């Protein structure tokens with residue numbers, strides 16, 4: 082089993098303890114992503130991304146950050162990518178209370194799909210960064226005006242969700258996998274906009290969801 086480098090972000094005594102956060106991660110999340118990375122029958126778009134994550138962690142380029150709290154401004158958000166200045170790297174951050182809430186509402190197959198989609202989506206953001214497509218992490222590090230930060234984040238999410246839907250969500254549905262209704266819904270919305278990431282309606286839809294995204298907790 083891989084040993085993840087986990088940095089527990091303690092936030093003023095709120096939420097879960099470090100021990101409880103680590104236990105939840107080890108019990109419910111880690112087994113899913115380890116299995117995916119080793120399963121040759123898994124969708125390459127998911128398996129290769131999660132394998133990349135483990136490789137980068139072993140190299141010390143990536144931190145896995147568990148927080149036993151909700152995102153301060155977007156409580157429904159399960160995860161994200163963040164710059165980690167203190168470790169000169171980047172991190173994937175998980176908001177474990179949002180993931181716990183999601184788990185309560187889903188059966189085990191839907192929850193497994195939700196975790197796969199979450200990780201694939203976050204690695205797509207790392208690919209955007211590596212390909213120089215959208216300077217998402219500089220956006221979060223920098224001191225841009227609020228409007229510019231929102232626009233960069235919207236551009237990143239417009240692209241990342243289009244890829245998540247076409248490369249991950251729809252192939253999972255075609256395989257007959259059960260996925261959370263929120264993920265089916267975003268796929269249906271994208272198809273209403275002709276699967277066109279540049280469609281103004283799609284961009285507006287994403288903007289409405291991420292209008293508070295500049296408020297990094």
Ligand SMILES: [Zn+2]
Nearest residue numbers: 202206238241
């Ligand atoms: Zn995203």
